[in-house]
Amino acid sequence: GDSVTQMEGPVTLSEEAFLTINCTYTATGYPSLFWYVQYPGEGLQLLLKATKADDKGSNKGFEATYRKETTSFHLEKGSVQVSDSAVYFCALSRGAQKLVFGQGTRLTINP
């Protein structure tokens, strides 16, 4: 079945550092790929998504590119802020079906 693997956390960075959180998936065909973010004490918010190969999703300075050849969807941000501290989830789905999530990566940004 479909699966998603994220880089192990937790990740701790200083403010203004470059961020990469790795995500790879196993799936047949062309699922849609998502990054969700969970701030402390809150629900999941969609951060960005991509629906086909080579699509780039972007939002709030975060970017991720759907790479079919490497089955990856790595999350990047050029300069992180303290307010980016949260848990980040990579996920995939097909049409209006369930989301399959990675295990989540806890990110802490120190001032």
Place this chain on the structure above:
Amino acid sequence: DSGVTQTPKHLITATGQRVTLRCSPRSGDLSVYWYQQSLDQGLQFLIQYYNGEERAKGNILERFSAQQFPDLHSELNLSSLELGDSALYFCASSVGDRGTSETQYFGPGTRLLVL
């Protein structure tokens, strides 16, 4: 604010008890999904409803059941509760069109603690 509401926000109960979690989807969304988030299992899909009918089932225990009502709100019923059922339960909604790539919007969750 995603537009998805869940009640209650917190629930504390005892083993063996039964609880009901409620979810109202975003206006216009026909599909409701339930997920369980626990420390050891991560985020797991439980069940999906579309316009009142069950559409897909995931890792949902037999002690758990759900339904979607004509007004499209959904309830997740958890019975014979065990300590291991303590978790954060999320509801999400989407339009439900199988032919498109859809975004699911999540509610704030219900935190269940079984003592």
